[in-house]
Amino acid sequence: MTSVADAVQAMKAKFNPTAADGLDLVFGFRIDDTKNFSLVVKEGTCELLEGENPEAQVTLVMDGETLQGIVSGETDGMQAFMGGKLRTEGDMLLAMKLSELFPG
Template identity: 35%
Template sequence: MNHIKESFEKAKGRFDREAANGFSAIFQLLISDGGDYYQVISNGECKYFPGLHDSADVTLILNQATLLSVLNGELDGAQAFAFGQVKVDGDLRLAKKMLELFPHCSN
């Protein structure tokens, strides 16, 4: 299993199902040096898939090192955005919602 998939699995353990109650969205992740993935959040569930989604609600553009640091709880997503390590195409409010759905944890 590659590092990205391992980190997605780890992130699922931090997923806040309560924060996702009544919420649904599709997040596209364009990883410049690691491929494309999308995340579907619906009915309190979170699933990751490889590839591109036809109708993602928001797209996050970043490199693999930034993604892994955020997913592993080593880098705060808001800070990564503020420092230009993550670019958002689409609804910025949805991108911010990810902070609620995946609370930052320290390792």
Template identity: 40%
Template structure:
């Protein structure tokens, strides 16, 4: 499965209770850039690059999949250089909590 196909599962795994009051754009820069828009309790995925994302995660495809599935610790990935974050670091830290990892395949 491509990283873009994996990220297209995010709306199904989205947990609106975890993102109450959050309106943001999350950019995932991998081999296939994709961004997620979280607004009004819903999540949508768009291929490409967002005009002005709140936070951008830059990672290798396999590392991003492992991060989103909970198989790779975000802080460890950041400290070892596997993850680069641009923009709102605090939002980046909250990102995993917005999605039910058990629903990501």
């Protein structure tokens, strides 16, 4: 992967619509403190939006390298969190749903 945009697209490609049945969630991402995007998961669909989303129930903050590692499977999200490379703002329990919605 060559960029954050590629990592985000790869993440969206892994979306599991069955895990999103009945959900209405907004996940925010802030990468390198300069790039913002959100994933809106609603009723089995996933929409990728650029920019900060004030409706995000949880925002994940990390650098681009960590994002690429998590999406590629080279980095475990929980290990990144425990190691201080990933932090959350908002409902941390929702962040844990990401592994169900976007399986490796």
